[in-house]
Amino acid sequence: MQMQFAVAGMDFGRAGDATARIKKTLQLAGMEASTIRKVVIVAYEAELNIVIHAYRGTLSATVSPEQVKIEAVDEGPGINDIALAMQEGYSTAPPHIREMGFGAGMGLPNIRKNADKLNIQSEINHGTRLTAVVYNHQKLG
Amino acid sequence: MQKYFHSVKLDEQKCKGCTNCIKHCPTEAIRVREGKARIIEERCIDCGECIRVCPNQAKLALTDGLEKLQGYDYKIALPAPSFYGQFKPEVSPSSVLGALLEIGFDDIFEVPVAAEAVSRAISAHLQQEHPRPSISSACPAVVRLMQVRFPALLEHLVPMESPMEIAGRLARERAVREKGLPPEKIGVFFITPCPAKVTAVKQPFGGSSSVDGAISMTEIYGRVLRRLEGRPVRTIDPQSSGLGIGWGSAGGENEAVKTGSLLAVDGIHSVIGVLEEIERGGLDDIDYLEAQACTGGCIGGPLVPQNPFVVRVRMRNLVKKHGSRSKAEFPGNLDFYRLQAPIRPRPVLKLADDVELALTRLEEAEKIAAELPGLDCGSCGSPSCRALAEDIVQGYAQRSYCIFELRQRLQILAAEMVELSHKPPPAMGREWKQSREGGGHNG
Known part of the structure; x- marks a missing residue:
């Protein structure tokens, strides 16, 4: 099953709404608690990246019994150096965003920590496409 | 044997079947059926929100005398x-x-x-x-809320x-x-x-x-x-x-407790907000969370x-x-x-035990929810349109429980009946038409 949500840049009031909907879906589907936790972190950081850095974008989740795929596609400035952005603490967020407690440079590192697969494609002045997969490891026994 | 004991009970005599309680329940554990509130045992966390909001004092707490x-x-x-x-x-x-x-x-x-x-x-x-933040286990309603809605945070x-x-x-x-x-x-x-x-x-x-x-x-x-x-x-x-x-x-x-950085939250709906934030990976600068329902x-x-x-x-x-x-x-x-045994999740929100079946039901529920009026009026006995859709796909409710859809269907049906009434059978041709027109003149 697939679901998709529009995410608006700078709309901090609603940041996290799409993630909350995805979480509810995974609970209703009966996915493992550990899977849900990882997906929630990945989806929220991806959603927040759109809110902080992009003009607009979409967050989508594709759910199957084996895995959850999170895709965040945005129109925005793009990422100049993806390897650098992956480093903990590296951030291009302006001071007023940091003052709100966001943009600490932990977004992409957190996504990488929680995703089993991660792919980021970015084009400067055009936008970014992030694809992350979390496997639903069934507990044995 | 009863699987779950609950202190929170319903007084059937006093319950009028209003929808106050179903809308306040943090785990959507109440439905109104046959004019009375029914508590879904697996979901109830005994927080007592329904006792507080019931205008008829129909919700009560069973205690020892x-x-x-x-x-x-x-x-x-x-x-x-x-x-x-x-x-x-x-x-x-x-x-x-x-x-x-x-x-x-x-x-x-x-x-x-x-x-x-x-x-x-x-x-x-x-x-x-210790995991950050560590969460207090003192309030049993919060612990049970976590078992049902935040199982990943139990650790x-x-x-x-x-x-x-x-x-x-x-x-x-x-x-x-x-x-x-x-x-x-x-x-x-x-x-x-x-x-x-x-x-x-x-x-x-x-x-x-x-x-x-x-x-x-x-x-x-x-x-x-x-x-x-x-x-x-x-x-x-x-x-x-x-x-x-x-x-x-x-x-x-x-x-x-006075150790490290501490955060206190009270009121079950505020607790949910903070737990959601922790679930998103936030608040790791906090050592201890006091949370009270x-x-x-x-x-x-x-x-x-x-x-x-x-x-x-x-x-x-x-x-x-x-x-x-x-x-x-x-x-x-x-x-x-130390706690004698670890606290286990209570995954009662899922639509089916099998993930595949649950996903099929979920898609069906999405479709139904999109068609329902979205007013969340509660007249169907479920707390929201979304919850009704989930109830329908699990076989706990029917589409006709929605009074707006029912009214719409009745309107269509009524229109069809009027239209049908204008189509006289051929055998009733002229006389029937005359009598109708005559009636109109007299009126």
Whole structure:
């Protein structure tokens, strides 16, 4: 099953709404608690990246019994150096965003920590496409 | 056998089938069917929100009555911290405790004393490696909320017994030691501010409880008050410190734990907000989260007799007066306080046991939810249109339960009937038409 949500840049009031909907879906589907936790972190950081850095974008989740795929596609400035952005603490967020407690440079590192697969494609002045997969490891026994 | 015990029950006589309770339940555990509210046992966390919002007092908390004391040779009362703040300032805690001995108890053990001991254990725990933030396990409604809605956060719970459990254990041990009684002859009774604690006694997280029963604070309050108005009672010097008593209102637990950076949240819907934030990976700069289902903390419990705002002031004064260290001594071994068994998830929200089937149902529910009016009126008996859609795909409800859809279908049906009525059978040709037109002229 697939679901998709529009995410608006700078709309901090609603940041996290799409993630909350995805979480509810995974609970209703009966996915493992550990899977849900990882997906929630990945989806929220991806959603927040759109809110902080992009003009607009979409967050989508594709759910199957084996895995959850999170895709965040945005129109925005793009990422100049993806390897650098992956480093903990590296951030291009302006001071007023940091003052709100966001943009600490932990977004992409957190996504990488929680995703089993991660792919980021970015084009400067055009936008970014992030694809992350979390496997639903069934507990044995 | 009943799978779950619940303190929160419905009084069928009083329930009018209104939809107040279904809309406030934090786990969407109530449906109205055949004009009465039904509690879905698996989902109910005994928080008591429905008791609070029911305008007809149809929701009640099942507690133990004082008659249960008769099954024991030696009866010990465990007054909760919130109990101390129920009385006017001129009534001393020593006479309140003394009055308990005159309404049927042989001894008391103050839960605030255990609360102080538990605070120290939590503080020691926080100085070791721990998930951030660690979450208090003292409020059983919050713990059950997490089992149902936040199973991935259960590992954040501090693995310590609640002050009530510790008090029960210490009380029984003391009676065995000092009175030489066999443990089973001793009855230990908690004076409870809420139904969640009753359930914690009847269906404990760790498999067994040290407490034999839970009696409503409102009931005990009435009896103590009546007793205090009569001839002077015996007095018992309270052993509790302000730190222990403080646990009864929001923020008091953190005040006693006092280790690292602390956050306190009260009110079940606010608790949900904070837990959601932790689930998203936030608040890892916090060491400890005090979380209480009732607004104001335990003094806001559904079974507390006095106004929580008045009690809060009294509690603050009591905390000041009773200092920061109790006269009692408690076990220093951390293992004494540890939870007997890990707290397991209760994944009751899923639409089917099989993920594949659940996903199929979910897609179906999405489709239905998109077609429903989205007013969340509750007239169908489910808390929201979305919940109705989920109920339908599980076979618990039907599409026709939606009164707006039903009305729409009736309108279409009515229009079709009018249209049909204008189509006369050929055999009724001219005469029928004339009679209709004639009728029109006469009118």
